[in-house]
Amino acid sequence: MLRRSRALTLGVVAAAAVVMASAGVVEADGGFGDIDCTQNRSAPGCEVTAGNPGDPGVPDGGSGDGSGGSGNNSGGVNDPCYWAPVAGNRPPPAGKGPEGGWYARTCNTDGIGSQGTPMWLDQPPGTNVAALAQTARSRLRLPAPAIRTNPEGTPFVLVRVPVWLWVDPVTWGARSATASVPGVTVTATATPTSVRWSFGDGTKDLTCAGPGRSWKRGTDPRAASPCGHTYTRSSAAAPGEAFRLRARVTWSVTWSGPGGGDTLAPLTTTSTRAVRVAQSQAIVGSAR
Incomplete structure (x- = not known):
């Protein structure tokens, strides 16, 4: 049952429903180090609502534990009611939490505001968990791979000498980000899985x-590296007299939250470095 009160104005009701959440930019292939931001070009910042007028709501007459009741769902474009989070630090009911929150059925009809008895809901009505997962993915900040070689290539490596290749552990490891609305938090986790090496000398890539x-x-x-390359010609004729060595890391992405989790589209990060390759020369001397 809703308790009507003229003291609750439309402005207060509307403000109570809006929850701000930052929508970051996906880092993939440039933009952070050598990473390029290509998957989400929108500017940071967006609004995530816990329930707007016109969103489907939990049936009236619910039990207060998030299970709902026997009434009809409100909804429709002309519905003046929605569920608003209730401010305060009231603890959850026994057996509930940590996910969830207190919400009140809130309406505004002809300028008259009304709000029902607060109820504990396991998640805001109409929350799109999949969309939250995508927001969390967009907030991932993945480091560009730090390329390491032996020989180091300073000033050059020699033709037919095996070059060992690896990514520095500092830039190799799982990264996580979260996105939330009141009562719901979703975590996206990116884990590096493989490196695709391009050597710049016209030979086939190696994964x-x-x-x-x-x-x-x-x-x-x-000794040959378990993951490396042996150059067979000099880089003297290449642009800048150097080959462009490239490491492209693939990251698998998953999310977890209310109801479990799933996989998301993978991400990639890339770095390059110049490698000068010289032809070894025999040194011939004469005795005097």
Whole structure:
């Protein structure tokens, strides 16, 4: 049953329903280091509502525990009622939480505001968890892969000498971001899974599971890397007299929240570096 009160104005009711949530920008292939922001070009900042006039609501006469009741769902474009979060630090009912919150059925008809008895709802009516998951994904900030090689390539590497390749562990590891509305929090987690290496010398790309293996002191420098490359020609004729070595990391993305979770579209990050390759020359001397 709704208790009508002329003291509750339309402005107060409307303000109570709006929850601000930042919508970030997806970092993929440039924009953060060498990452490029290409998946979401909208400016940061958006509004996420916990229930607007016209959204389907929980039936009136609910039990107060989020289960609803026997009435009809409100909804429709002309419906003046919606569910607004109730301010305060009231604890959840016994057996409830941590997800969920207190909401009151709120209406405004002909300038007369009314608000029902607060009820605990496991999640705001009409909450689009999948959309929250996409928002959380858009907030992921993924580092560009830090390319490591041995030999380091300063000033150059030699033709037919195996080059070990790997991604620095500092830029390899799971990253997470969240998105929330009152009572619902969704977490997106990106995990690096593989690296695709391009060598710039016209040879075929190489995809390696994991970040690759770093070269350890004492390893035979002539030994081939488990994930590496051996250049067979000089870079003297290449632009800038160097080949462009590229590492493209693929990140698997999942989300978790109320009701479980699922996978989302993967992301990629890319870095490049110049590698000069020289032809080894025999040194011939003469005795005097």
